[in-house]
Amino acid sequence: MFIINCPYCGDRDQTEFSCHGEAHIPRPTETAQMSDDAWGNYVFFRTNPKGYHRERWLHTHGCRRWFNALRHTVTDEFVTTYKIEDPRPPLPTESQTSSDGRQS
Amino acid sequence: MANPVIATPLNEADFSIDGFSVAELDYSGKINLRADFESKHANQSLTKLLGIDCQLAPNTYKTSGDTSVFWLGPNERLVYTNGDVDAMVSQWRNKAGCAAVDVSDYSSVLKLSGPKARDVIASGTPFDIHPEVFSVGDCTQTRFGNATILLSNHSEAPEFQIQVRWSFAEYVFEYIKRVARYV
Amino acid sequence: MSQSQRLPDELPVGNSIDRGAPLTFTFDGRQYTGYQGDTLASALLANGVRLLGRSFKYHRPRGLIAAGSEEPNALVQLETGAYTEPNTRATSIELYDGLVAKSQNRWPTLGFDVGAVNSMVARFLPAGFYYKTFMWPASMWMTYEKFIRKAAGLGVSPVDDDPDVYHSTYAHCDVLVIGGGPAGIAAATAAANGSARVLLVDENNQLGGALLGTSDNAASLAYRDKALQALKQNNNVKILSRTTVTGYYDYNYLTAIEKVTDHLGPGNGGDAPRQRFWKIRAKQVVIAAGSIERPLVFADNDRPGVMLANAVATYINRYGVLPGNDVVVFTNNDSAYQVALDAASVGATVTVVDTRKNISAEFKASLQQQSIRLFEGHAISSVRGAKGIESVRIMGLSDDGESLHGQAWEIVCTCVATSGGWTPSCHMFSQSGGKLKYEESIAGFIPDTTRAKKSCPNLSAGSCNGVFTTSECVEQGADAGLKAAAAAGKPATSTDVAAFAVNETAQGAIAPLWLVPTVHPVGEGNSKHFHDFQNDVTAADIQLAAREGFVSVEHLKRYTTTGMATDQGKTSNLNALAIMANIQGVSIPEVGTTTFRPPYTPLTFGAVGGQESRELFIQERKTPMHEWHVASGAVFEDVGDWKRPWYFPQTGEDMHAAVQRETLAVRQSVGMLDASTLGKIDIQGKDAVKLLEMVYTNNWQKLAVGSCRYGLMLNEHGMIFDDGVTTRLGENHYHMTTTTGGAARVMSWLEEWLQTEWPEWEVYCTSVTEQWAVMALNGPNARALLQELTDIDVSNDSFPFMTMREGTVAGVPARIYRISFTGEQSFEINVPARYGKHLIEALAEAGKKHELVPYGTEAMHILRAEKGFIIVGQDTDGTVTPHDMDMDWIVSKTKIEYLGNRSQQRTDTSRDKRPQLIGLLTEDPTVVLPEGAHIVAEVHDQPPMPTIGHVTSSYMSPNAGRSIALALLQDGINRKGDTVSLRLMDGTVLQALVTDTVFVDQEGARVRG
């Protein structure tokens, strides 16, 4: 059960939030020109990384703001959360990663 | 024609038990406000209208007279007022870049008091309401059981208010009654 | 019955019992007495009852092994009827007057158990035997399985609903201390010295931990009392006893279960809940969970009377019960020496058998003083006694521990107290994501603090961290308490923790002996070496697993089921790993451990649910008119969480009759439907229309203020996911409606796009679903009725179809939308919810002379189907496009971008002959097609039959005067006029004509009239 830092409200219990998947997938603008493959790629294909993941969360039971998070999908630990308009934070360097890189 | 009767979701029900009581408050006007509160212009017009500075710290509320303003989000406030909601809403709505919606009927407001109030609330919400982190003048939206609520701290006595949407009011009230017996 | 094993009052033992408060209880139908403060286990033992149960597989007689929650054997069926509870550990049941317990897994009686034949054929039932047999003939498996299932299981489930109530709650603290032994008390005391909020939790009914079971502990208990007294006076501290921390999850979220009234006996808790479930968020955790003694694995070590050494001490010191008058202490470490002394001091004849040689002179002297015989370098080679131990045979043990030699001694005994060393309780640390390391000096795993998980800050202290003297435990506890408080940002200035004085012998230098040899090679002969008592797993099973290649520790566990019983291997896991390590010739850490998972001890389901049961399970959402519906006899339908009137039967009417009447009335006079549950969203801002353009398939630029328009929403897959009418209230102001079920989804959909994709747009969405109570008036008399109540001119000219007007209705402010889901003249009256009740009462009153009829969702469904209006989620299923719904008219040809647009052009989505919505008229107009019935390409006698479509909506339509249906049919739009066949599961074949989807008022005159 995570504690998630809402950039507006601060640390809150996970059950106040919902996760909305991978972040930073802008909607293409000229969709008519796109191939089926390119469009399919936008709608369905995801990086699904085993490691750091940038993802979108919603403070559902709170301020109802969407924001982004950088989280490690093996340790489930959040590196940081940031507002939608904020630039992507860099990935932590090796030395900062959690000691628990356990295999699943 | 009979005079229209104002109903609240719980018909102003109340319940008391040793060390705790809960009651639904009377109907009051409520306005949801949207604006860029960081902008001086928007904030000034609102301050004039309400007599309260709407630039609130996150998750706090302010009261002046019978008007209160609650922080709901960076660009969202909730106003409790006994004034003319229709007039206020239309006045506000015409200001560029702002939105105002009458939400007076959207929810029920419960007042919880008594020494057991904290334990009652803790039974349903994962949010820490210890006075050290949630003091008088603080408010927050959070979860109570399955319901989203607006919780505010009104007195060290203690006294809290829970605002909950109409259709969840009975659920929350029954929930409170049940746990009041267990804590 | 006398309590034959209860020690006399004069002895300084029994610190937990109150001899002045005798209690009566029943086990297997016999009455016994015990004392307040006893556990069921101690009370039975006091009465000389040693046989408490039968084992899972072989039905071997079993007695107590332990005195705490690690007990694997003594599971009983507690209480009867609705209060019954299977698999309850006798060691964790506090005795109360009138307690009733029964042994389990035996038939007909505990003493004579037919299942014990399994023991005789045990040789044919090695680990995993069921994978190798019961395969022939194949058809017999289900019969074999019945018997296997019957034989398995342990206790029986209650068959009545649980009469008890439960409470669950959240808690927050700076420092959570798990375990109230010396380390935990010291940690809490230290942490609480500043301003930290401290929560101290222990599963026992009193704090003290291992101290409670030690002899001569008055001084330490006095010290404990003083410490607790101080803690209790501190407002920042909360102490929970009878509370077990069951789970340790991410970000220091821990769960615990408190037994609030269990110890009072069934029905005696008053208003209080039976158990309370705690969901704790701690900034820092101090784990002071103690350690668990391991049994030595020797031949037939499961005989009733063979116990853990510290359990023997606990029964003596804490409960004043002597488990046996003749005690053999069998150990490979120092800690059991004190047990020997304790037993001797209360009058037992004691023999110590130590696998080690060169016992210190000091120990020897203290044994001699009590006339305790000592066998150095010896081991138990076999035992006698079936339902209870009668004697043990001991022999010399070779230096490598692999074989026995020399003279065999037979020692008469009724109790064997065994100690194979101590296993630190690392469950919580492991659950938190921490890794363990093997510590040779104690022969056990301890927390590797360098490999803790960042998001779960914790410290281990005391014997769970591998230190076994009380003073070290206290020292570590105090240190951890200080550190935790500081890390939580509430540093404590000083500690006020002095060491406890206790009479103890720590484990000392242990000589690990994981498997005690016998004269036969282990696994041969008739004796069995158990490590997992409850699941009946023996050393031979591990050998077999190794032989067959199940060498990974996880395979070992699953193949033999070791560690999978209700005790989760608390006493057995390390022994099993070590035996496997020996077989493979690798070190214990190379074998590794299995995963520790919650809960630490089994967790009552009811408690997890807490108060959120019955009426509080899932909210019943009700509209402002709900009371009126109830008073009017409505039958309700669950739509999502909402309660909606389904139909309003009049006296003598069944559902069909009521619905037909309501449906007719709407088209003949006027009906009213509570439509308050529809989602409503207020949209404002200068870019509002941009949003509508993106989320709907049609055009919104030209919608006039005061006008309404229907829209369809697609997801990015191009599939319909919601629909509704949106009205332009002002220049930049819209009122959107959604389906009842889609309300939250649509709101979130709009917000997500706005906030993440188009944050620069100025659009504000506010849910107003509950702000408005909505009554839909439908039917030819609607206008006349409404006009009576409103100041708005509702004539067709001044208030045309698809527009909105504001005014009053029945004296209250209202917005009226002239939109229709029935194809009738229709007005949807929205009033602030506080007037909902008033409105419906006023309408009902005024409606009398207009033959107003309330109708429910079922009639509404028929009415809209008569007009071919779709219901998203019924006629669509997330795989249909607007074109599939024959709704090309609502898809803009001019708009370039809107959500889901591009998906329409994909090869499969744009192909022809997809399933498309059509009407179906059965050959026989009285036959109503079952919803879900399929249209087949060809009719055969027997399936398979390829299908080409299915019925989505189907009703008897009183207005069409016949049955009608909507269906999805491949290439349906081109097939109107064809006759198709539907094949039902009972063999019936029905013919139906493919038609247009509008069955009533094709021209659409009524709705505009």
Next chain:
Amino acid sequence: MPQANPLFFDDLMKAYSLFSLARNAMSYHRNWQRAWRSPDPKSSYDVVIIGGGGHGLATAYYLATQCGISNVAVIEKGWLGGGNTGRNTTIVRSNYLLDASAGIYEHAVKLWEGLSQELNYNVMFSQRGLLHLAHSVHDMQEIGRRGNAIYLNGIDSEFLTPAQVKEMLPIINMNCRYPVMGGLLQKRGGTARHDAVAWGYARGADAAGVDIIQNCEVTGVRVENNTVTGVETSRGFIGANKVGSVAAGHSSVIAEMAGFKLPLECYPLQALVSEPIKPIIDCVVMSNGIHVYVSQSDKGELVVGSGSDAYNSYSQRGSFDLIEHTVGPLCELFPLFSRLRMLRQWAGIVDVTVDRSPILSKTPVKNLYFNCGWGTGGFKATPGSGHAFAHSIAAGEMNNIAAPFSIDRFNSGALIDEGAAAAVAH
């Protein structure tokens, strides 16, 4: 049925039977053979299968026994069966709505029906019946449609009235929050012993010549000229003419090694068991309305599951609120379980596609095939999936059972949307 499959178990003592059990008992079980060897990897194989779960092992088994390709290695990073195969709630059924799904799941159930004998390993396939409950008009419409579709696909399917539901499940609370309005029963559905499935296939594959290599992680996929040539592993490079990835929760990781993305994401899916009790529930019960499913294992535990956590994770642990939202419904539907106790909870990593249907497909890389996306419900498909995948790999073309499940469907739009259409998982 033959006593044992003579193809692999020439020696009667190696074959499992009552006879061999008795014979071995006489020698204190000293003579049992390893269930499978533990060979060192060869430098190359005709086919390398990545992933020693049920599906991977079944694929190897059928390649060796039916497709004439026994020069096969199964590469498993941990212990075989330790993925979702070893942590699922063991529900087997084939009552799926759509034709393509019915095709593959029913293919599997038919294989299940003879699997113990085929493998000479008792996988305890228990056709005790599987009951879907309907709690609303909408649920009734859903089972109405699905029940008919299944029936017309030639698969057994029965509707139950509320009275029949109650008769079958006397302990159920018909009047729960959303009262039970009916049920859909597949009598041939049920459960199987999860571990035995992995072990049985492993033993069978091994006997047919397949090398099962445990504790060997695939760390790279070697591709030359857009054609796969083998895999890098923690034990060195292993060459292969063809590679089949059957890595479930780790499929995206393997795909990334080969340079492409998959239309799926991984979530934790949790399950829990109660303490064992005597038989109390004799069929598998699934309720979408109340959100829980439960069956009782042969050992006596209630095996309980519900929905998956909604965030990407490879952690094999989920969040506790899911457990609350599983146990609450369990007690709502079966109030008598309230006093029973939860013994253990755990999680797996499920690979979920948008349409909730699996992927059996060629990939952008030649001779590299993927079998994944089984998400929350692939245990039941193990034999059918392995069988179809083996034949497809051998032929170099997806066979007609597998063909609809190609990755291309996410570009063309030809989804097999069980999720949207039937919303029933597991």
